[in-house]
Amino acid sequence: MSAPFTLPPLPYADDALAPVISGNTMSFHYGKHHKTYVDNLNKLSDGTEYASMPLVDVIKKTAGVADKAGIFNNAAQIWNHTFFWESMKPNAGGKPKGQLADMIDRDLGGYDKFKTDFAQAAITQFGSGWAWLVADQGKLAIRKTGNAETPVSGTATPLLTIDVWEHAYYLDYQNRRADFVNAVIDKLLDWDRADDRLG
Ligand SMILES: [Fe+2]
Numbered sequence: 001m002s003a004p005f006t007l008p009p010l011p012y013a014d015d016a017l018a019p020v021i022s023g024n025t026m027s028f029h030y031g032k033h034h035k036t037y038v039d040n041l042n043k044l045s046d047g048t049e050y051a052s053m054p055l056v057d058v059i060k061k062t063a064g065v066a067d068k069a070g071i072f073n074n075a076a077q078i079w080n081h082t083f084f085w086e087s088m089k090p091n092a093g094g095k096p097k098g099q100l101a102d103m104i105d106r107d108l109g110g111y112d113k114f115k116t117d118f119a120q121a122a123i124t125q126f127g128s129g130w131a132w133l134v135a136d137q138g139k140l141a142i143r144k145t146g147n148a149e150t151p152v153s154g155t156a157t158p159l160l161t162i163d164v165w166e167h168a169y170y171l172d173y174q175n176r177r178a179d180f181v182n183a184v185i186d187k188l189l190d191w192d193r194a195d196d197r198l199g
Contacts, residue, residue, distance in 0.1 A: 076153070
């Protein structure tokens, strides 16, 4: 049976986000970690009903199902990483404009408070996981999830994410997760993409 899930292309060159995320980190993070989730899901789903499903359906149908944890973890990590790459671009970050700026003022206490709270969510996620900006019932909210957990299995619309697994930053920042997180927020977050996701 042919493998149904594929590694989506990076939306920029390996070193496009340097120096915040080096080409070396990207070669491991995208080229090894992200690819391994794809390879694992293809092995685990081979011959099952999940092999022919869209990735998001695999995530929704296996979330919280104990004996499907392997499929869920790999499927969710494929989706989360693709979403992370598409949450960043070179020469971006900082304060957004337009409707997102207005929503941040209304729902999250202004940009400075958003930045502090989003960074704090990322820094305080104990162990591996993700920090998220989501839209939930028309309002912005900051979330954090452990391991492969993802808002995709729920009802909120993810807008941006930061990967805080150690593999995301260890080569460039060692244990300084806060420096990585703040640099991504200040220099890489793609608010134009977040705005598109808001619809
Ligand atoms: Fe990662």
